Amino acid sequence: MTIIKNIENTQSPRISVAPMMDWTTRDYRFFARLFNPNIIMYTEMVTTGAILFGGAARHLDYNNEEHPIVLQLGGSNPKDLATCTKMAQDWGYDEVNLNVGCPSDRVQNNKIGACLMAEPDLVAECIAEMRNAVDIPVTVKHRIGIDDMQSYEEMLHFVDTVAKTGCDNFIVHARIALLQGLSPKENRDVPPLRYEDVYHLKQDRPNLLIEINGGIKTLAETQEHLKHVDGVMIGREAYHNPYLLAELGQLWNLEAPDRFEIMAQMMPYIAKRMEEGAPLSIITRHILGLFQNLPGARKWRQALSGGNAKTLKDVETALINIQEAMQRTEEYIKENQSSLASS
Known part of the structure; x- marks a missing residue:
């Protein structure tokens, strides 16, 4: 299309x-x-x-x-x-x-x-x-x-x-x-x-x-x-x-993008805006809802809000943390699939 x-x-x-x-x-x-x-x-x-x-x-x-x-x-x-x-x-x-x-x-x-x-x-x-x-x-x-x-x-x-x-x-x-x-x-x-x-x-x-x-x-x-x-x-x-x-x-009929792929595209933009003098918090406030309703979403918001993230490395660390939280949840669901289904 x-x-x-x-x-x-x-x-x-x-x-x-x-x-x-x-x-x-x-x-x-x-x-x-x-x-x-x-x-x-x-x-x-x-x-x-x-x-x-x-x-x-x-x-x-x-x-x-x-x-x-x-x-x-x-x-x-x-x-x-x-x-x-x-x-x-x-x-x-x-x-x-x-x-x-x-x-x-x-x-x-x-x-x-x-x-x-x-x-x-x-x-x-x-x-x-x-x-x-x-x-x-x-x-x-x-x-x-x-x-x-x-x-x-x-x-x-x-x-x-x-x-x-x-x-x-x-x-x-x-x-x-x-x-x-x-x-x-x-x-x-x-x-x-x-x-x-x-x-x-x-x-x-x-x-x-x-x-x-x-x-x-x-x-x-x-x-x-x-x-x-x-x-x-x-x-x-x-x-x-x-x-x-x-x-x-x-x-x-578009294929939905992966959230982490979106952040991979967003990171160079954030770096560019920071080079222009924009405070990181001005940009990160707009991405707090990226993982809404997913495991680790609250920690993602906490890591990026209120000026907690001061460098791009902080954003990268938050991404790693939420990816690990999602993987742990996925593994838990797989390991307990039968008991979850019967409950």
Whole structure:
């Protein structure tokens, strides 16, 4: 099966890792790419102000291995968004996405994120300017509703208004965002998931490419959602249990990579980043979940977290230790197979 090289020739289904502040950094994205060549990577949300006034390279640089990669922008000024979208295209990004889903107070005060769902005409103006500035796709990530705007009909009106610009790809977080009274963390868990609203949107607008996001943790759940929508965006589970990305390779009949092979590819990258002056802990924090649910996983996390690992040799030692723990467990299971089966 042909492997995805960029967004334009992305085969169905579209599977992506959600933009997550402080998590989906370029170090994490390099690591995540090693599990699956077809997963679409998103940057953290970057505001237009940060790009225009905070140093473009700092916010836009990425590793070539990260493709296909999407820049997620935060903003509500159509001209600024268009300028940053053009910069993203010139930088080599495959796609640009507008954030209409973040519920934090900080972004609300700057008219960024989920609060924009209450202003579909403004979002449409932003998307129109962004699309006119580039040839690459421009997409929208939004909630199913906010505060008093919680009905399916109101979400449909929002999507229809934006779709008139020619935008045909919507990534829908299947929870409302309660901007008054809940923290950003609570907005990830407290409002109930309403997957049916997203399914309904695809049924009502079959010409649009609809992707679903929110609380999805397994290959089986992903496969179930793909019966109803065009794509699935995985959030926190892809960070805490990154091997899920390898398991998702079954969607393209890909062979799952070995965890130790992944680390063999990761080690030269870590060495390179350290030569550039990056602290080891900045990088290792993204790989703590590599052995999630396996023997020795806790000791792996302890060895690499909190600044415990100070050199590459420390990482190599942690790898040896977890490999030995896994071998001991495997030997124990083989030696006690009959008694384990009967218990």
